[in-house]
Each structure stands twice: as C-alpha cells, then as structure tokens.
Amino acid sequence: MASKLTSRFRRLLQRPGSIDLGPYEKLTAAVGEAEESVQALSDDELTEVVTEMRKDGGLDEDDLIEFLALAREAGRRAIGERAFDGQIVGALALLRGRIVEMATGEGKTLAGAFAAAGYAIGGRKVHVLAVNDYLAQRDAEWMGPLYELLGVTVSHVGQASTPQQRRAAYQTEVCYAPVSEVGFDVLRDRLVDDVADRVSAKPDVALVDEADSVLIDEARVPLVLAGATRSEELDDDVVQLVRTLRAGVDYEIDGDGRTVALTDKGTDVVEEHLGGIDLYDDANLEKMTQVNVALHAEVLLRKDVDYLVRDGKVHLINNSRGRIAKLQRWPDGLQAAVEAKEAVPVSESGEVLDSITVQALIMRYPTLCGMTGTAVVVGEQLQEFYNVEVAVVPPNKPNIRIDEPDRLYLTVEQKNKALVEHIKQVHETGRPVLIGTQSVEESEQLSEQLDAAGVPHVVLNAKNDAEEAAIVAEAGVPETVTVSTQMAGRGTDIRLGGRDGTNGRERAAELGGLYVIGTGLHASRRLDDQLRGRAGRQGDPGGSVFFASLADELVTRYSITTGLRPSPDENGRLTDRKALGMLEHAQRVADGANAELHRTTWSYHRLTGQQRDILLDVREKVLTEDLAAEKLAETAKERYEELVEQHGEDAVKDAARQIALRHLDRRWTDHVAYLADLREGIHLRSLAGGIVHQKPIDEFNKSAIESFNPLIDDAWKDAAETFATAEIGATGLDEEASGVPRPTATWTYLVNDNPFGTEADRILGRLRNAVKGDELVTVEDDAPVELAEDELPEELRDLDDDELPEELRDADDEKNPRP
Numbered sequence: 001m002a003s004k005l006t007s008r009f010r011r012l013l014q015r016p017g018s019i020d021l022g023p024y025e026k027l028t029a030a031v032g033e034a035e036e037s038v039q040a041l042s043d044d045e046l047t048e049v050v051t052e053m054r055k056d057g058g059l060d061e062d063d064l065i066e067f068l069a070l071a072r073e074a075g076r077r078a079i080g081e082r083a084f085d086g087q088i089v090g091a092l093a094l095l096r097g098r099i100v101e102m103a104t105g106e107g108k109t110l111a112g113a114f115a116a117a118g119y120a121i122g123g124r125k126v127h128v129l130a131v132n133d134y135l136a137q138r139d140a141e142w143m144g145p146l147y148e149l150l151g152v153t154v155s156h157v158g159q160a161s162t163p164q165q166r167r168a169a170y171q172t173e174v175c176y177a178p179v180s181e182v183g184f185d186v187l188r189d190r191l192v193d194d195v196a197d198r199v200s201a202k203p204d205v206a207l208v209d210e211a212d213s214v215l216i217d218e219a220r221v222p223l224v225l226a227g228a229t230r231s232e233e234l235d236d237d238v239v240q241l242v243r244t245l246r247a248g249v250d251y252e253i254d255g256d257g258r259t260v261a262l263t264d265k266g267t268d269v270v271e272e273h274l275g276g277i278d279l280y281d282d283a284n285l286e287k288m289t290q291v292n293v294a295l296h297a298e299v300l301l302r303k304d305v306d307y308l309v310r311d312g313k314v315h316l317i318n319n320s321r322g323r324i325a326k327l328q329r330w331p332d333g334l335q336a337a338v339e340a341k342e343a344v345p346v347s348e349s350g351e352v353l354d355s356i357t358v359q360a361l362i363m364r365y366p367t368l369c370g371m372t373g374t375a376v377v378v379g380e381q382l383q384e385f386y387n388v389e390v391a392v393v394p395p396n397k398p399n400i401r402i403d404e405p406d407r408l409y410l411t412v413e414q415k416n417k418a419l420v421e422h423i424k425q426v427h428e429t430g431r432p433v434l435i436g437t438q439s440v441e442e443s444e445q446l447s448e449q450l451d452a453a454g455v456p457h458v459v460l461n462a463k464n465d466a467e468e469a470a471i472v473a474e475a476g477v478p479e480t481v482t483v484s485t486q487m488a489g490r491g492t493d494i495r496l497g498g499r500d501g502t503n504g505r506e507r508a509a510e511l512g513g514l515y516v517i518g519t520g521l522h523a524s525r526r527l528d529d530q531l532r533g534r535a536g537r538q539g540d541p542g543g544s545v546f547f548a549s550l551a552d553e554l555v556t557r558y559s560i561t562t563g564l565r566p567s568p569d570e571n572g573r574l575t576d577r578k579a580l581g582m583l584e585h586a587q588r589v590a591d592g593a594n595a596e597l598h599r600t601t602w603s604y605h606r607l608t609g610q611q612r613d614i615l616l617d618v619r620e621k622v623l624t625e626d627l628a629a630e631k632l633a634e635t636a637k638e639r640y641e642e643l644v645e646q647h648g649e650d651a652v653k654d655a656a657r658q659i660a661l662r663h664l665d666r667r668w669t670d671h672v673a674y675l676a677d678l679r680e681g682i683h684l685r686s687l688a689g690g691i692v693h694q695k696p697i698d699e700f701n702k703s704a705i706e707s708f709n710p711l712i713d714d715a716w717k718d719a720a721e722t723f724a725t726a727e728i729g730a731t732g733l734d735e736e737a738s739g740v741p742r743p744t745a746t747w748t749y750l751v752n753d754n755p756f757g758t759e760a761d762r763i764l765g766r767l768r769n770a771v772k773g774d775e776l777v778t779v780e781d782d783a784p785v786e787l788a789e790d791e792l793p794e795e796l797r798d799l800d801d802d803e804l805p806e807e808l809r810d811a812d813d814e815k816n817p818r819p
Helices: 002-013 022-039 043-052 061-078 085-095 108-121 133-150 163-170 179-189 211-220 236-242 264-273 282-299 334-341 358-362 376-386 412-428 440-452 465-473 505-510 525-532 553-558 577-624 627-635 637-647 649-687 696-708 711-725 759-770 806-815
Strands: 099-101 126-130 154-156 174-178 205-209 223-231 251-253 260-262 307-310 313-318 348-356 367-372 390-392 407-409 433-437 458-460 481-485 514-518 542-549 746-750
Touching: 022 061, 022 085, 043 061, 043 133, 061 085, 061 108, 061 133, 085 099, 085 108, 085 367, 099 376, 108 126, 108 133, 108 174, 108 205, 108 367, 126 133, 126 179, 133 154, 133 174, 154 163, 163 174, 174 179, 179 211, 179 223, 179 348, 179 358, 179 746, 205 211, 211 358, 211 367, 211 376, 211 577, 236 264, 236 282, 236 334, 251 282, 260 264, 260 282, 282 334, 313 334, 348 358, 348 577, 348 649, 348 746, 358 376, 358 577, 376 390, 376 525, 376 577, 407 412, 407 577, 412 433, 412 440, 412 514, 412 542, 433 440, 440 458, 440 481, 458 465, 465 481, 514 525, 525 542, 542 553, 553 577, 577 627, 577 649, 577 696, 577 711, 627 637, 627 649, 627 711, 637 649, 637 711, 649 696, 649 711
Parallel strands: 099 367, 099 390, 126 174, 126 205, 154 174, 205 367, 407 542, 433 481, 433 514, 458 481, 514 542
Antiparallel strands: 223 348, 223 746, 251 260, 307 313
C-alpha cells in the first residue's frame, strides 16, 4: 500500500519513477491465469508454440500475455526459477522501453531475459549491455537454457573474443556484451577497408543492465581507438627532478587536489636543473609539458587509490567499482609519467583515430530500455540525456532491512577507531558483516587495523577481483567479515547462509541478517543505496550503517565548512543536525558536479559526432560503391584509363578505394587531434577566468566547424595527388611505396575526458579557497558568511543568482532559501 501511495505522489509531482504500473499489473494477472494452460506442454511443444508466435513488428497484447506465460514456465523448467509477479511487471516495462528499478535480489536478470526474448520473438535484435565481461558471460550462460527452450539464439562477447567470434555473436538474436566492447567494435568497424572485416551488427534494441552505471557513470568516459605512432617515454632527469620538489615551496596544489602548478621558486629550481633554460620559451614547450605531467603523476596520482602496479604494468582503478579498469589509460603523456614514476616499461603510445561516447553509442539504438536497483535518483538525467522514463517495481517481499543513521566524526582517525570497534562488536555476535570501502588503499589499511584488533576477515579489491564471485557469495555466512572495495557495482548476489543458503542461513537470519557497513559516503547517494541493497535481499533481515568524518574527501571537496560549530562527544562523534546535513549537501553538490561533467562531455562530443556521421556517409559510399573510382577518374582521366588497360578495372577500382579511404581517415585523425588541442586551449583559457562570459563551448563549435568544412574536399585532393603517383599493379595498391600505410597496430582504451576537473569543479575550488573552507572555524552566530566582491572568484562576479553554476545555486539556497 505504501509503495502505491508513493507512486501516486510521484505521478502527482511528475517526478522520476512515476510511471503507472496499473496496466502492467493487469497484464501480469492475465499471465497468471494463462500459466496453467501451458504447464501441460512438453518442452518441444513449448518451443514450437513460441516459434509460431514469431512476427515482425512486435507482439500484440494477447500474444504478449501468452508469451510471458510460456516464458515463466520455461524459466521454471530450464533454470529452476518461476518468475514472481514483480519480474513479469518488470519485463513488461522493459518491453515498453522503460528503465526499470528493481531492488537487489529481486531477479532483474530473469526479467531482462524475458524482455530480451520477447523483443526477439517480435523480430528484433537485442544487445544486453553489461558493465563488464564477467557479468555478460555469466548472465548469457545462466539464462542460456531459458533462451534455448524458447527457441531464441543467444551469445556473449568479451575482451578475449576473436573477430570471428564477435561477428558470429552479433548475428544471434540476443547478445550479451560489455558496453565498452560494443563501442570498440563500432569504432573498429568505422575504419575497415573491406566490408567483410566488419563484426558488429545494425543497432536495434539496447537492454542495459545496471542502467544507471552504464548510462550515467560510464557516459563520462569516452571510448577511444588509437593507432601506433611513437613512444612517450619521459626524460629520466625530469622524473628524478620532480621528486625533489617541495610542496608549498616549489609547487602548490589547488583546494580540490585536482591540479598542481610550479611556483616562481619552483620554476627557478627546474630551469636551473635543466641547464638554465627558459621553460616558457616556445622552443622548450615539450620539456615544459614533461615537467607538468611528471609533477601531476608524482603529486596527485596515488598508488593503490588511482592505480596499482601488477605484473610490471600500471593498471588504472575504476573509481566507481574498485576494479582494475582494463584497457583504460590516462591521456597526454600522463600514462607514461606514471609508468616512469613506478619504474615500469613505458607502454606503446599513438594517435587517436576515432572515439565515441557511451551516450552517442546508446543513442544509435532505436529502442532503449534497462534495469537497475537505483534509477529514481538519476531519473531526471535519464530523461534529459536519453529521453527514457523510470518504472519502479515494488519488491516481491517487503524490505525489512534496518538502515541506521549515519555516524559522523570530526576526524578520519576518530572515525576509523570507532569503525573498527563497531566491526569487532558486531563480529563477536556472529552476525555476517560486509564492509564497503572506497579505495584499495583504504581496504588494505582497514585490513591491517582489523588484524590488530583480532578480527578475522577476507579482502576483496582490485588486486584480487578475479576471486570476487567466490568471496562475495560467502559474505552471508555467520561470523564472516568481508572487506570490499566499491561493493556497490559488483553484481554478485549475497545469500544468507552462503552460495546455496545451507551454511548457517537460519542463524544468520536470527542474528539480524547481513550487516553492511560503509566506511564513508560515496559522491552519489545511488552508490550508498546500492551498497545498502546488498543486505535485506528478498525480505531477509539485514542492516546498514555508514561512517563518515568532516575530513572525508566528500566533505572537503564538495562542501564549505565555514560557519560550522562542531561539538563532538568524547569519541569525536557529531550528532547535531547541521553537521549531519552537511553530508547530504555535499552529496547533492557532488551529484551536480558529476551531472555537469556528463553534460560537458556530451556538449563537446555532440558536434564531433555529427561531423563524424557526415564523413561516415561519404566513407560508406567509397567502401561499398565505386565513388572513389568515379572521382579519381574525373581528376586524372588519362592515368586512370592507362592503369585500367595495364592491370584491369577491378584492380584500379580497388586501389582507388584504398587511397580514398586512407586519406578520409587521415584527415579525420588530424581533425580529432586538432579538436583535442582546441579543447585544451579553451580549458586553459577558462582557468584564467571569464568562463561564463566567453562561452567556450560556442568558441569550440565555431572553430570545429571551420576546421571540418573543407575536410572532405581536402581528402579528395589528397587522394588525387596520391593516385597520380601511386604504385598500382595487378594485385592493387602498394601501400608503403605509395605513402599511404595503415597504422602498424591499433588498440582500444577508455580515457578520462577531463582529468583536471570541470569548470564547475574549478569554480567550486576557488570559492572554497576564497572562504578558507579547508578549515573548520568557529563563529559566534549562524549568520551566513558574506564575501566582498573582490574576494569572489572572477567567474562569479557580477552574476545574477540564475547565472550561477547549478551546484553553487544549491549551496547558496542552503544558506539563503528563496521565498
């Protein structure tokens, strides 16, 4: 009843999650009525009935009822799971193009399989997009018997899949794949010079698992295809030099810890060490760049927090999941700087051939739907960026998990002491405990503290993530303490009593169920909710509590503590409403900053994507038609006819095609490089001030259009010049001799689109510095702090309230509510 009232209230306010489930619930009741009639069918008869239902254009309402009754029966037979009504409702919402919110443990995987099969029966091709290889393979294999019984073909793609395996996988009706792998295949297919080399299929239906993670979090990280060109190895002198520089003397770090810069004294030290050069002379630009990236790597990037070293290589850590970010690297020499810092071999570098954002990738699909445990929180962003709505499916059994209030402490040391004491007390009762940390470093420090306190435990982080399924599956066993980095997105179910529920389930339930402890609040409330959601599965008892301190990064980075009068108890704990409210405020600001980063990424890539589409239309005609031969025959008629007479028309057409493709791709690569430099220049100009008035995105778009306008014509001119002198024989074009070689190697990776922060980050940081927000100060009253105009960052002067960045308007409203 409460959930229905909540849903009605949301609809009244037109809030995310307000989709009326009434029509779905009526259809679900009809599915239940039809269930008995299909139970008498043999397996072969069931498959045959579903096969007879196949039609293009989707299933009508009557067919849908019959299909879901058959699917529910197939699930019971094939994998031993009869779908709850909530799972049927979820499948119906997915089949109507919704993002479905279902709590952890409510069976999203089975609901998603029903929907994917329903789309397939209706003549559609479905990509079930996961966050990683493990989940894509696990779910494809787990649901495989269900699909087989329904007569639907299924496959999966992973990082280790060969081109032949990928091509075959994409031809099946349902293909499970990590979103990054699908994106990388699209990028590679854009550069093929033979149609037969393509592997991906035409996009149709995208069913996104962990939809908020993929569509919101992953959308901030562009996918990149690179071609080998050079090594970026840093001078060892520079690497050794930056290690001798002193914080606060030779360099300064901004209030956010996002950027570092040499002081005047530091510049003098560096210039003297490098032989008395002028770092700011144009001739020393490369050396200056090396110093900057080496300093950034040395000072700001932390081992076991931002990256770890394994098998002689630097591996980035995915901040949102606590896993190694395979194939991910930093841009602009920063990767090489970190490798030099850790004294490991410098990895191969190259130029960007093409890139695509997750949002651009997803928007290629005519139909989008998805499922997650936490969609309502980002419902407005899902509507803004993807034009999809959220449907909230109530749990099959009421959630009886007890979520305790956050425990806030003055310092990190006081928080950690209380945290370890609390873990020890709970463990002594025998209750299973799951502890969620936010970094590898934090998990290992906590592990040492638990060892010292005599608390036996297991640790799951990016250093042993290959063992995660086995570790997580046993986290619900009594007396088990599991320390996990970024547990929120790991996707493995936790059952009381272990994997099969037979190892002390009743005792675990009597003790209160799984107890989740967070060592700090995440930048997004969604991640807190996902971590909490590991307990209280399917009506099981459970509990959760989060520990935090005013010195945690979330607070120091996203909140202003000026004016706060902390009054801790003898243990350092704070219980006053204003201090606790600061945590919620910091999360709101962090969510706003991350949303702004998504907008920024999309705004800078949107025009680029449109330009790429224009070029791809031309490239497709060159690849599949005789456009290149026609164009080059017009500009060099005599040579074309001479070559045809010598080597035959097919060989000349193929050579013309290869030449045109190379120059189209070469011009696009140069354009991408130009846009990267252009954007960096605008970024530097924003650091100097005036960001609001200069509208850098408008300047970026203007310059990008001017650069792109002659691109295709220039590519044809280049192709004509090459054709005039190219080495062409009976076997076609000699690429090396003709000066149009392909890259010696290509590889894919993800790259942080803006590692030095967004404009909003920088404005927030400068505001915090202006009010000395890094320190707690006591004031005599609760009056808001007022700043003189010349104390404000330049970007914020002379602005009306509605011109302030959204995050700062929130902060301002907190102190001065509008009537």
